[in-house]
Amino acid sequence: MSSISVKNIIKSYGKKKDKVIALNDISFEVKEGEIFGIIGPDGAGKTSLFRILTTLLLADSGTAIVDGLDVIKEFEKIRKRVGYMPGRFSLYQDLTVKENLDFFATIFNTSIEENYSLIKDIYLQIEPFKDRRAGKLSGGMKQKLALSCALIHRPVVLFLDEPTTGVDAVSRKEFWEMLKGLKAQGITILVSTPYMDEAMLCDNVALLQKGKVLSINTPAGVITDFKYPLMAVKAKGMLPLLEQLKAMETVKDAYPFGEYHHVVIKNEQLVQQVRDTLSNSSLSDLQMKRVEADIEDCFIDLMKEK
Amino acid sequence: MRTLKFLLQKEFRQIFRDPSIIRLIFMMPVIQLLILPWAADYEIKNIKLSVVDKDHSDYSRQLIAQVTSTGYFQLAVYTNSYPEALEQVESGNADLILEIPSSFEKELIKEDESTLFLAMNAIDGVKANLGSAYLQSIIQDFNKEVRIEWIQFPRFSPETQIEITSSNWFNPLMNYKYFMVPGILVILLTMIGTNLSSINIVREKxxxxxxxxxxTPVKKFHFILGKLLPFWLIGLVVLTIGLFISWAAYGIVPVGSFITIYAFAALYLFAVLGLGLLISTYAQTQQQAMLLSFFIMMVFILLGGLYTSIDSMPDWAKWVTRFNPVSYFIEVMRMVVLKGSGLIDIKRHLLIMFGFAVVLNSWAIINYRKRS
Known part of the structure; x- marks a missing residue:
């Protein structure tokens, strides 16, 4: 059974003249108990999608079912069953950590003690600061508190809108560990992120761009779908090199990738030709190697294709 | 009910945790009520008078002495040239010019009548109006005295004269503080009601x-009630402080009962809190809310009958005041504090205020949606 089912959702903002289509005919399914990632650049429509699914925003058309409940007709029931952590920290900054948690527990008619087992691992990390005001916490702490508050009523589905944006690498890693723990407890998690490396940590990912779903697949599936040979190239003078690569007929795409440039070649037969051309040109310190595509290469390709 | 309790608990925690809000809530009534009534005075004093005396007679000196002895006028310039006096008006040193012609005393004795010339600086309209009115009545008194001195026979004046004596009911000494202080208190409650509630909700936005x-499953009715109740209580506390200050500083004890005042205030606060709520549903930022409530307050104060009488406004403005809750509360306050009106006397006001509360709050609740 699918936990979230989205069918043909369309949402646009603004009047006729400067109409912006945020979501353009979106459909996807999220299975129960999986971590489903929505990957997309800023402005792809991720937050609009989350607001529709958490019953805060009405779609122009289309249907969305969360945990078997319609987001329009049964929004009151949905609100009892989902946890939502918006992208921006939105807890009461002038209340302490414990007061925030208590408050959200009580308005869901429950208590911290009742669901302590669920949030224990996360809450233990912020417990030393429980009498500190939420506004005075560090970014990573705020994020943990927000997650605790979103979980305090033991939701069936958890919506996390860019939870790791603006958080350091170590905290990001910790955060994904926590999500795995929650998944083990049977909670379905829909998470959006602009970071492509996080896509690998999801069970399924949907790539969203300009309000359209470009692909839905498992991270491994996304990679195997990538059919082009890929090379990493490095030389003295990276910028002229990039220009040169982009101008080559045999090259489909070239873009900076870490300390190398990644070069997508049109087909397998042309690989040797590319190697030869590069070797014969007057590039100093030239390094070339074949590499396996990772998920970022796949997404860049998908985004440029559509 | 349980949810409401927790919402209220949270709201009070936040309010009491913000020291500047608490300070404001308690400082505002104290400062406004202690300072404003002394400055917002209808009586015009210290009018700077410039006298052009071309006569230099006994009578002209007597007249000047009588004018300056009242305390309303200060003799700023004493000269015998009108242009010089006008110059003083132009440079702001004088407000009024009284010109006494050279034959003043002579004509008064011989012809039984004489003329004086009065010129005023009308830039400050109220001052000019009241100043010339004061001066005219002083001159009339002077005129009467001169007549009594001269017309010995027949003993009774052949001309019929109507003399008016007035008595000021409900405020015998015409102490303006008695009607200013309750009015200022009303403005204070209105400001707390609209500003605090609207800004508080917009801040959450x-x-x-x-x-x-x-x-969350919190009902919007609960959420709104959780927002209104704390400020409703704060409003009543401010009213209590205000009434205490009016007694301690000005000796104002309402002739009517406190129950009447509190009953009306309780209803009134619901109306203005509803207004604050309504503002918050339209405003997206605290700035917008602030500006909007400031604009509304301005209209409310100027068209509320605190400084200017509603009866003397043009018809269209009178219509506007009917939609101004402040005007009703000011009227009720003055009725209860000065006249001793009871609940029955203000039942029309109560009914109208109930209407305001219902309309404003329902409008706000309809406009406040949990989803867009």
């Missing part, structure tokens, strides 16, 4: 916490 509340 700005920080994004309203979003977090919206995804």
């Amino acid at each position: 700005e920080i994004g916490t309203i979003e977090q509340i919206n995804v």
Whole structure:
């Protein structure tokens, strides 16, 4: 059974003249108990999608079912069953950590003690600061508190809108560990992120761009779908090199990738030709190697294709 | 009910945790009520008078002495040239010019009548009007005295004269503080009601916490009530402080009962809190809310009958005041404090205020949606 089912959702903002289509005919399914990632650049429509699914925003058309409940007709029931952590920290900054948690527990008619087992691992990390005001916490702490508050009523589905944006690498890693723990407890998690490396940590990912779903697949599936040979190239003078690569007929795409440039070649037969051309040109310190595509290469390709 | 309790608990925690709000709530009534009534005075004093005396007679000196002895006028310039006096008006040293012609005393004795010339600086309209009125009545008194001195026979004046004596009911000494202080108290309550509630809700919008509340099963009725009740209570506390200050500083004890005042204030606060709520549903930022409530307050104060009488406004303005809750409360306050009106006397006001509360709050609740 699918936990979230989205069918043909369309949402646009603004009047006729400067109409912006945020979501353009979106459909996807999220299975129960999986971590489903929505990957997309800023402005792809991720937050609009989350607001529709958490019953805060009405779609122009289309249907969305969360945990078997319609987001329009049964929004009151949905609100009892989902946890939502918006992208921006939105807890009461002038209340302490414990007061925030208590408050959200009580308005869901429950208590911290009742669901302590669920949030224990996360809450233990912020417990030393429980009498500190939420506004005075560090970014990573705020994020943990927000997650605790979103979980305090033991939701069936958890919506996390860019939870790791603006958080350091170590905290990001910790955060994904926590999500795995929650998944083990049977909670379905829909998470959006602009970071492509996080896509690998999801069970399924949907790539969203300009309000359209470009692909839905498992991270491994996304990679195997990538059919082009890929090379990493490095030389003295990276910028002229990039220009040169982009101008080559045999090259489909070239873009900076870490300390190398990644070069997508049109087909397998042309690989040797590319190697030869590069070797014969007057590039100093030239390094070339074949590499396996990772998920970022796949997404860049998908985004440029559509 | 349980949810409401927790919402209230949270709201009070936040209010009491913000020291500047607490300070404001208690300082505002104290400062406004202690300072404003002394400055917002209808009586015009210290009018700077410039006298052009071309006569230099006994009578002209007597007249000048009588004018300056009242305390309303200060003799700023004493000269015998009108242009010089006008120059003083132009440079702001004088407000009024009284010109006494050279034959003043002579004509008064021989012809039984004489003329004086009065010129005033009308830039400050109220001052000019009241100043010339004061001066005219002083001159009339002077005129009467001169007549009594001269017309010995027949003993009774052949001309019929109507003399008016007036008595000021409900405020025998015409102490303006008695009607200013209750009025200022009303403005204070209105400001607390609209500003505090609207800004508080808009702040939740700005920080994004309203979003977090919206995804919870909290009913919008509970949420709104949780917002209104704390400020309703604060409003009543401010009213109590205000009434205490009016007694301690001005000796104002309402002739009517406190129950009447509190009953009306309780209803009134619901109306203005509803207005604050309504503002918050339209405003997206605290700035917008502030500006909007400031604009509304301005209209309310100027068209509320605190400084200017509603009866003397043009018809269209009178219509506007009917939609101004402040005007009703000011009227009720003055009725209860000065006249001793009871609940029955203000039942029309109560009914109208009930209407305001119902309309404003329902409008706000309809306009406040948990989803867009």
